[in-house]
Amino acid sequence: xxxxxxxxxxxxxxxxxxxxxxxxxxxxxxxxxxxxxxxxxxxxxxxxxxxxxxxxxxxxxxxxxxxxxxxxxxxxxxxxxxxxxxxxxxxxxxxxxxxxxxxxxxxxxxxxxxxxxxxxxxxxxxxxxxxxxxxxxxxxxxxxxxxxxxxxxxxxxxxxxxxxxxxxxxxxxxxxxxxxxxxxxxxxxxxxxxxxxxxxxxxxxxxxxxxxxxxxxxxxxxxxxxxxxxxxxxxxxxxxxxxxxxxxxxxxxxxxxxxxxxxxxxxxxxxxxxxxxxxxxxxxxxxxxxxxxxxxxxxxxxxxxxxxxxxxxxxxxxxxxxxxxxxxxxxxxxxxxxxxxxxxxxxxxxxxxxxxxxxxxxxxxxxxxxxxxxxxxxxxxxxxxxxxxxxxxxxxxxxxxxxxxxxxxxxxxxxxxxxxxxxxxxxxx
Numbered sequence: 001x002x003x004x005x006x007x008x009x010x011x012x013x014x015x016x017x018x019x020x021x022x023x024x025x026x027x028x029x030x031x032x033x034x035x036x037x038x039x040x041x042x043x044x045x046x047x048x049x050x051x052x053x054x055x056x057x058x059x060x061x062x063x064x065x066x067x068x069x070x071x072x073x074x075x076x077x078x079x080x081x082x083x084x085x086x087x088x089x090x091x092x093x094x095x096x097x098x099x100x101x102x103x104x105x106x107x108x109x110x111x112x113x114x115x116x117x118x119x120x121x122x123x124x125x126x127x128x129x130x131x132x133x134x135x136x137x138x139x140x141x142x143x144x145x146x147x148x149x150x151x152x153x154x155x156x157x158x159x160x161x162x163x164x165x166x167x168x169x170x171x172x173x174x175x176x177x178x179x180x181x182x183x184x185x186x187x188x189x190x191x192x193x194x195x196x197x198x199x200x201x202x203x204x205x206x207x208x209x210x211x212x213x214x215x216x217x218x219x220x221x222x223x224x225x226x227x228x229x230x231x232x233x234x235x236x237x238x239x240x241x242x243x244x245x246x247x248x249x250x251x252x253x254x255x256x257x258x259x260x261x262x263x264x265x266x267x268x269x270x271x272x273x274x275x276x277x278x279x280x281x282x283x284x285x286x287x288x289x290x291x292x293x294x295x296x297x298x299x300x301x302x303x304x305x306x307x308x309x310x311x312x313x314x315x316x317x318x319x320x321x322x323x324x325x326x327x328x329x330x331x332x333x334x335x336x337x338x339x340x341x342x343x344x345x346x347x348x349x350x351x352x353x354x355x356x357x358x359x360x361x362x363x364x365x366x367x368x369x370x371x372x373x374x375x376x377x378x379x380x381x382x383x384x385x386x387x388x389x390x391x392x393x394x395x396x397x398x399x400x401x402x403x404x405x406x407x408x409x410x411x412x413x414x415x416x417x418x419x420x421x422x423x424x425x426x427x428x429x
Contacts, residue, residue, distance in 0.1 A: 008031070009035065024190050027190060065094055065098075069087065072087060081133065093118070100115060148266070149180040150181065164227075165183045165184060165185055167229075169249035171186070174188040175187060175188050185214025185225060190210045194209075200214070202290060204396035205395065206388045206390065206391035218364060220300075224303070226275055229260075230271065231267075231268050233265055248387065250380065250398055253398045254269045256402070257270055281305075281306040282307060287305075295393075300316050319355065319363065327349065327350040329350070329351055352410070354410075356405060356406065356408065357400050357404050357405070360404045364397065364399065365396070365399050366395070368394055369391060369392050371412070372390050373387075376415060378413075380409070380411075382411075385397070
């Protein structure tokens with residue numbers, strides 16, 4: 001059994017077997033608690049009043065432990081999680097452990113007290129060292145946000161007991177729906193099926209191997225995914241509540257929905273077009289084949305598959321910018337796939353996109369995966385564009401709604417010498 005467990009910690013097929021034939025996302029060897037239990041169980045069966053190892057029996061483990069400690073001590077710089085102080089404490093505890101094992105006369109009261117004392121000291125030292133190396137949010141950081149989230153979600157869930165999803169335009173973690181006790185569209189789980197992030201990525205939402213975040217919804221995706229309520233954080237700043245709640249989404253199209261509550265900075269909207277859990281659709285949806293990387297086109301294709309109407313594939317229409325201004329950036333005639341370079345490396349490089357909506361429809365911008373927070377900062381109408389900072393697929397950002405004839409300005413400021421614009425164009429619904 002010990003050999004099988006040891007092989008499982010280094011032989012990939014056995015590791016896969018322990019995880020139900022599916023590799024976990026991050027944190028491999030999650031069955032290690034079984035190994036710990038097995039070793040503790042073996043030790044508990046061996047350490048009894050009659051057990052007294054001979055010197056020959058102790059020499060081999062002492063030599064192995066000494067060689068291991070010496071190697072780690074010499075190369076401690078290669079182990080980022082260790083320090084020489086930790087090594088010294090661990091070595092002293094190791095010597096104490098050998099003394100307990102080699103104790104010839106294990107008198108019940110003395111041995112038990114010594115063993116319990118050793119266990120308490122070792123586990124306390126280990127816990128203190130481990131926890132001090134992990135960063136945690138402070139109690140106020142968690143508690144203040146949680147109170148706002150739980151209060152706002154409860155005001156909806158206490159009055160509407162039907163089946164629906166709800167999404168906020170702000171976020172502390174991707175598991176806010178779990179802590180806020182509501183059905184949402186964001187989750188982090190290392191057992192998340194691959195089809196989920198693939199689907200959400202196609203829809204224009206930030207995704208990863210173990211998470212999805214519903215921060216970039218459209219009027220269409222809200223309806224398709226049964227987002228009946230949206231909690232929106234106002235853009236006011238400077239107050240305590242504003243500092244507690246970080247917006248990760250820009251949704252000008254919420255003006256299309258019905259406002260049902262307003263509590264300080266939080267306004268809750270109701271989507272009257274949210275589809276129920278089950279509804280009739282065309283069987284063409286069963287043969288939907290995704291051949292586009294444009295999330296707005298994917299949403300339109302999905303809707304056309306549900307309705308059976310090919311015309312619905314043109315639900316979104318492309319819009320051109322009125323003009324683009326390059327400041328300290330080499331001018332480009334085509335932005336999709338372009339590499340934007342600064343002329344003067346010291347000065348900031350800014351690209352300004354201007355357009356004026358010709359209708360009161362909702363306007364959306366698609367941003368390529370290179371336009372993340374590490375590469376560029378974005379401002380919409382001279383205000384920071386609220387957006388989840390990282391994404392690996394093209395996302396959809398709402399930049400205007402019910403703004404016919406009102407100019408819209410989007411500014412991109414390069415943070416690096418070069419930035420690649422994978423995709424940047426506007427569509428309207």
